[in-house]
Amino acid sequence: MLLPDHQYLTVDSLSDCLKALRENGERAQVVAGGTDVIFNMRLKLFEPDVALSIRRVAELQQVEELPDGGLRIGAGCRLVDLVEHPLVNERYPAFADAVRAVASAHIRNIATLGGNICLKTRCWYTNNSEQWRQGVKECFKTDGELCHVIKSSSLCHAINNADTPLPLITLGAVLTLQNADQRREVPIAEFYRKDGMDHTVLAPDELVTHVTLPPVADRTVFLKIAARQGMDFSQAAIAARAAGTGADAPQVSLVLGSISMAPIQLDQPARTVEAQGLSDEAIEQAVAQVRAELGELTSLYARASYKSHLAKVLVRRALKALREM
Amino acid sequence: MAKHMISLTINGDTYDLVVSDTQTLLDVIRGDIGLKGTKRGCTTGACGVCTINDSKGRAILSCMTHVLEWDCESITTIEGLESNGELDAIQRAFIEYGAVQCGSCTPGVIMSAKALLNAHPQPTEEQINEAMSGVLCRCTGHVKVKEAIRNAHRIREASSHAATD
């Protein structure tokens, strides 16, 4: 599983990067840490003509304290730097937990926040070697018109397995996307699309440059369930946030990940506990409302029934954890 | 295919190399330079046998990074842990505590352990589990590996006392 032929282009500045992206368009693939990109390239899931390395772009690797008490994090920051960053841990503990939950220490030593936010969706009908894949009918990911996990679907149902976006969504984080001409600010809640193929709103010439976190005093929590602890993707994960104290929770946000093509914001369960507080009864009522919000689930990496079960378990655990904070 | 000149320092030796765009750090360490201690495993980041240390002493998967990123960088491989013919404390701990069996994962496991000890000379259980979950080992079940890591500082202290005596 060697890397396919490509040109490896290293840029030193953001403007050079954006220029190169403009010039190469869809022929280019940005490499930040490379742990996801190189993995996919070895599997020949993508074979860009140009791999555009932004590892030396210093301006993407800073954590800035904002006057309002928030943070602006460069998308090129490595996960290990965020895990060890005092302000990140102090102000956004659930986010720090999610960063710590990504893969292994080895991966976190080079993987970046931007890379995890843009993590390619995954499917066990595609994420094997090219020779292996030749035994499988072409699907959306391999220039076909089929989804192996939901045969009747007109969409690719590959899983979005990223952990860090979940707390970022609950925290109201905003992504800065830039191309050579302009920049736009997109709330991360609006960044993902429910499509395993085209899973974000990022344009081919755009780069996620920064993540801006507003000040948050609310209680927050991140929980992850995986087949093994350490070096594994989530079978289901949740980030939750609540204003108020004790059982009083006037504002609640619940975001589930790793069970679908995009993170899922659970509206009805959140409204239920906002209205009724975090009593056991209200929590159970919220849990009962979870399944309806999940949409069609797939038996991809875990049975669909198990994923919907875990979704409920995680909602219950997260809400109870918030109550205890 | 275009070729590039880079300079890479491995274990204190600087190599001027002509490399291609598609070569990984692992390819160059094992192939161009011929240091075979760093092993080739899954090449997709999941098994850890290719682990080396960067200049900050962190564990890096050499299969997951283009060698062009390492121009003018300095790295340490398993062959570079010895100094003046003396094994590093973690190497001695692995021998003494029986943390080596088949040895196929051992270079990657030791370089991962070394990175952990660089940051935390007396790591907690949680720190050990966290730092070592990136490597795969069936022979030892990680039990004696953890024991060796827990005891490495004792071996280091014993040898530094011996040196000052």
Next chain:
Amino acid sequence: MPPPTDPQAIPAQEAELSVVGKRQPRLDGPQKVTGRSVFTDDVVLPGMLAGKILRSQHAHARIVRLDTSRAEALPGVKAVITAAHAMGMAASSTESAGEASRRRTGRAIKLKTGESVFADQVVTYIGEEIAAVAALDEATAEKALELIEVEYEPLPATMDSRRAVKPGAPQVNPEFPGNVWSEDIDNYGKPDEAFESADFVVEGKFEAGVTHNLYAEFHVAVVDFSRPDKLKVWTPTQTSYLMQHSLAPAFGLSLNQVQIIHLNTGGAFSGRGAVRPHHYVAALLSRETRRPVKVFSAGDEEFLIGRALGKNRYKTRIAANKDGTLKAFDMSCEMDGGAVGNEVGYFGWMAGLCNAWVFDLEGNRFRRKVILTHQRPNFLGHGGMMVSSNCAVAQLVAKVAKSLDMDPMDLLLKNAVEPGHTGLSGEVFASCGLKECIETVRRESGWDDKYGKLPPFHGIGVAIGAMASGAKGAFKHDTSAAMVRVGEDGLVTVYTGIPDMGQGTHTTMAMIAAEVLGIDANDVQLIAGDTDLTPVDVGAFAQRGTITTGNATRNAAIDARNQLAKHAAEKLATEQHNLVFRNGRVIRADDPDQSLSFKEVAYATLHGMEGRCVMGRGFFNSPLPYGTMAWSFDAQVAEVKVDPETGQIQVLKVTVAHDLGRTINPLAVEGQIDGQVFSAMSQVIYEELVTDDGLFLNPSRLEYKMPRTYEMPEISHHMIETHDPYGPFGAKEVGEGPVVVTGAAIIAAVSDALGGTLIPEMPMTPIRVLKAIRGSELYENGGQKP
């Protein structure tokens, strides 16, 4: 059979051991921790080419067209080969299994239907070899594979062993109509009478999923066949001997023309006991190009080359009396052999024997049916099939105890075999510490304070087992030979053919030689792993290393010692039998003040009038016609917690007591036990290849969920020493006895955590645990233990 009178016995020497029993760090440790140890993928030969294999993408299909011309035309490609290059070649990776089966049952199994090197016209599983390429480098070889054009006509496939035997099912191999490869019944004792006279019978079903052995080192072979009269193979293996015996006839060579160099082997776990197609492919490519060739399995290919467990389905019945006497077992197993049934068909019978060894039964029946499907050809996992078969048994034994309101420990003690016991198939346990093992784990695990007293979803379970130390049967002989050379400087070299896949055998051999010669084990070097240099050794499987190669090494060391003793006795003016070799000295037993240094004796033996060069020779072969002479015994207690919400199991602690006869190297023994506890836990809770119509969906180190650091429980080791009369210094095996017990103890503990619900399947993945909880009395009782 009475214990042997050992013609080589050296009682004065062995009365007090000075090397055996010490915590001896591995002799190859310094090489391994510095990256100096050479593994096959590290081998680079002048002119070496890269080999790559094109594999079938269909479970069952006819190859309508196979066009290699574009690949051949690619610059840098040196050879493209297909079935036409391997015509008439029997890739008999299973020669030994076939011979063994014939010897045991009196009838041959059909070897010509074994695996072929390349599929010829029809492919019968995904991953089957179709063609191969040798090129200047891997990138070119990969590109060449893409240029080979294969057109398939898909044929209906049969993927499940239950459906494969139904009328009208697609046929895998025309020589085995109905897809039944073999069907056997082994009857030991009087099972029918025992079931008839028993007070009651418990029964259950158990299934085990598809696995891979997942060693750290990937499958790889370097082959140099550039000379027609010498085939040199570098590869990780458990047995260079069997490899020689497979490769030599296939290529029309004599045995000595095949040289196997196994260097270091990066783990095996029962998975590297035979030649696999990639070895033949590399040899064919090398012969074709007259250059050395390396074939390295890339990524998911590893899971197609590997041969491990297929789906096994057990039905088990146990007959018992109300007083807790276990009377008989009746187990039947449907085994998915995959597309080739050879190996699994033979080795399956071990499971039926193994389960019964530990109990004093009246009868035991084991029925097995090997069914062909269009799946990967299957073989064994770590612990053979015995990890799963023991899971099936241990839960039912616990159920017997529960139904009698008896503590399982008491039930096990009541039925456990003792020294001198003659088993149902005639085996005699010369040494047996089973009861001591059971009592030890009962005490050390705190069983009496915990059993029946733990909160819901928290369970404790016990299992016991036995393992043969060596098992004659593959050939008429089961020989290991060794040579011990004593240098004039007093440093010793042991030559052995046994591979060390990590288990520490080489260090064990050095310790055995050192003990006999009274020197430090660090003064012994090993020459191993090259059939041109090292004497015959059948290999490192069937737990024959310590007992068989150990005895061979001991015999060779005694031979060397006798040669030295001649000179030393003259110098010390005494008889040879009055000498003790200990702590680097040769000492008069009757007057310990009179002694010579070992080095002095070694030097003087050569530098004397006789000029004797000290070279000891020894071999060992079981005197039995069949089977083993020594059994290890094992008892384990596992404690687990089940998360009733997520279905995840956490193993908290495993207490292991293993009767290994004698502990030669405690450091290595603990490591062996640790690894087996890990592996068994991994097999019963985590590891499973998920398949979709024969396609593995998770063939990677990421998705095949072998656990890592966090999941490892606390382990408490206890070595029970019973000094077996046949083992070197009384030692027996410790390389597979523990793994077949841990899994069963964990499953019994999970069953206990769920209120006694029988666990129907392994691995116990979370969703299966949730299903079991729903079916359990706990679920009915709202979490309260009944």
